[in-house]
Amino acid sequence: MLDIITEPFFIRALLAGLAVALIAGPIGCFIVWRRMAYFGETLAHAGLLGAGLGLLFNASTALFAIVVSVILSLILLALRRQKQLPVDTILGILSHTALALGIVVIGLVTGAITSHLDILFGDVLTVSSADLIEVWVVTGIALVLLGYLWKDMIAISVHEDLARAEGINVPRAELIFMLLIAFVTAISMKIVGLLLITALTVIPAAVARRLSPTPEAMAVISVILAVIAVAAGLLMSAAWGTVAGPSVVLAAGLLFVLTLAWRRAT
Amino acid sequence: MLKGNEPLVSARAVSLRVGNRLLLDNVSLDVWAGTIVTLIGPNGAGKSTLVKVLLGLIPSTSGEVHLRKNLRVGYVPQRFPVQPNVPLAVNRLMTLTKSAPPAEIEAALQETGVGHLKDARVEQLSGGELQRVLLARALLRNPELLVLDEPVQAVDFHGELKLYELISRIRKQRGCGILMVSHDLHMVMAESDHVICLNGHVCCEGGPTAVQRNPEFAKLFGPAAVSMIAAYTHHHDHDHESHGHHHHDGDGHAHHHHPRDE
Secondary structure, three states, X not given: OHHHHHOHHHHHHHXXXXXXHHHHHHHHHHHHHOOOHHHHHHHHHHHHHHHHHHHHOOOOHHHHHHHHHHHHHHXXXXXXXXXXXXXXXXXXXXXXXXXXXXXXXXXXXXXXXHHHHHHHHXXXXXXXXXXXXXXXXHHHHHHHHHHHHHHHHHHHHHOHHHHHHOOOOHHHHHHHHHHHHHHHHHHHOOOOOOOOHHHHHHHHHHHHHHHOOOHHHHHHHHHHHHHHHHHHHHHHHHHHOOOHHHHHHHHHHHHHHHHHHHHHHO | OOOOOOOOEEEEEEEEEEOOEEEEEEEEEEEXXXXXXXXXXXXXXXXXXXXXXHOOOOOOOEEEEXXXXXXXXXXXXXXXXXXXXXXXXXXXXXXXXXXXXXXXXXXXXXXXXXXXXXXXXXXXXXXHHHHHHHHHHHHXXXXXXXXXXXXXXXXXXXXXXXXXXXXXXXHHHHOOEEEEEOOOHHHHHHHOOEEEEEXXXXXXXXXXXHHHHOHHHHHHHOHHHHHHHHHHHHHHHHHOXXXXXXXXXXXXXEOOOOHHHO
């Protein structure tokens, strides 16, 4: 029954998933620390609009997803300075406008949104060798940037004014972090899909929070949990023929529930 | 330590308008190395806001703020909401913006009387403990400018006295400049070199003795405060021979142009 797991396409899926897990762990920690889950979701929805534009111009959907996410990040950075509307309201507006616009564009371009559900829910089992290289290269770059930002981002997460007063370049760190989210969103598009990428970043980090004494431990544990979720989700998909992307997220959700029970037991 | 011929931080005619509220009105001040400058004033006087403007956290509407280049700042903010999402022990909080060897971390914590809390979880500290840890953290940076926004809030009375003594000692030993916001008029009067009475604008400023004699001070804090401080400083003189030697700016002067007075 599980012969499938030795097939090249399955191994490629696993390797692509591992790359995403590696970067989703620490990024998820920052998203949890800075309470940016909604922000990440907004960027993911912007990625959908980008993917739609990519299809329209017959170009790389990942590239367009990155470009649109980055533009939206910059708009959000600017809008955060105004005081008329709270940030979550702005995110609510932009997030769903981008989602709606993305779906409309994809519908218009391809005639039917249903033939492009892979953008929304991922299609990890069709990852090509070229995709795999792309995913690992982007992950590598993202990890280097993240290492460079690590201490600053923790200081900013703990107390932004304090960090800034003591000489940390907060706007630069935030900008790089937003770019990171945009990149990770784009490469995860194929793995778990744009609607579920926030889940793969936030859930392992949320579980890791309760198991971790330090920020560094939390990052490592969330990577381990994300790897488990990816592996378990793909196995689930292989065994029962479930859709791969959502299966990965379900596995992550299951880990969350299991650790809740475990915690209550002790 | 050399004082240098440039203040650590200086503000010239700084104003801040938010909406139609004038939060800071034409405020000027300098903090020099080796001196303690204290901001006092009622709630809503703009003390914390002024501190944030000086640190470059809030841009001013007009006027100029100049921080010396590459100035090493240690900051104890007025509010420090603990982030339950970030797993943090005191040890790690200490090196948030600058790394340090464990021995130095421990020494800094011991200096503020919380050496035993080295491995405690930040979210489990009491208000007073957190305040001491934050002060230790700022000291660990070996700052040239120490900015303390109500450094002894939530600290019990006995601890408060010791912390103010510590702050005064730090200035003498390390020669750093200290900018402090305080509600505690007694301590301010005992340890500051220069006191600025703020109520949007600078009501009066000068050495502590001059300021408490200033009619603007009495207007802001009431006659009871004046007599209380007079009694206290008199008493305080007997236990601390140290204070009163730094009043190089003893001539307080007042400005009488607050818009709310008109």
